[in-house]
Amino acid sequence: MAKKDDKIGDWHEIVRREYEKIAQQGGSCCGPSCCGTSGPSAYALGYEHADLEAVPDGVDMGLGCGNPTALAALRPGEVVLDLGCGPGLDVFIAAKKVGPTGRVIGVDMTAEMLAKARASARSFSEKTGLDNVEFRLGQIEHLPVADASVDVVISNCVINLSPDKQQVWREIARVLRPGGRVAVSDLALLRPLPEALRQSVEALVGCIAGAVLVDETKAMVQDAGLVDAVFQIHPEYVDRMAHWSDPVYKEVLEALPDGTRPSDYITSLYVTAVKPQAALTDQVKELIAIGASVSANCHPCVRYHVKKARDLGISDHQIRQAIEAGRMVRKGAAGQMDELIGQLFG
Ligand SMILES: C[S@@+](CC[C@H](N)C(=O)[O-])C[C@H]1O[C@@H](n2cnc3c(N)ncnc32)[C@H](O)[C@@H]1O
Structure with a gap:
């Protein structure tokens, strides 16, 4: 069994070289799971016929482990x-789902994969009339994407392949706009793998040795500042992905204790989470407080909040706008009161 080098650069290089081969040959080296043409048909992972109809030939290489x-x-x-x-x-x-007014960017570090994707983009455009996809070469630990520029991040059976998963989750949080969401399928562990498997390069590229415990993923998502996270495990997908003739699958079976199955250890994991909306700044809070103070006719409150606003550097022009908003609310409330009194007393 080959030994896994701990260094991040070497890890990237090992993974990149294997996916280069898969792109060129249509794949063969990889695991029982997501990473090779021996993987499951997209149908087994819940893809709809209507979704698959529009995709160009050859892009479903059986490399996924879910349906993000x-x-x-x-x-x-x-x-x-x-x-x-x-x-x-x-x-x-x-791209079909977001339509002509939306846009989809794919990032991958393997140039040969992107060459395939770009060639397919042309036939996709001819078939659908859509011109809304773009492919960028890069690592998911350092995304070639601007801050807060994306509504939704998706990923399918990739984060387990990263030597720095925490950094990937930080990058997801960076590129999402406030209120944006992430939906990822990946392989994760239900319990630690035997050491022999953790050291196997084949199992790494086969999306197994690099996988981490579900709880470790939960901690990374939380540390990245994402909220409303939901984690769903699907060990049954691992059973569906199993190919007994696959060399990596055989290696996995041999390394596991007798009587156990890969799906006792490995699961497909669905993660969804949201980037929180930006918190209100102190300046905005003061302007709201001024408006509320005026509408409540609270003179000391107005004095207090106007002073605080000036201390925070808010201009008199903006403070007057907040006062005007409060006066309008007050005027509306006074008008309604007059109407009520009119109704009560004729
Ligand atoms: C298992 S395949 C999944 C491909 C695709 N998501 C699918 O479901 O068909 C993993 C892909 O991730 C890419 N990859 C792995 N590690 C990466 C990293 N650190 N940065 C960018 N791409 C990476 C590989 O080049 C490969 O194309």
């Missing part, structure tokens, strides 16, 4: 980013 575009519930007009897009299966499906 369905999980994300994409809407027309959204900007979507697919981490580790490979030949582009989920990019093309997402």
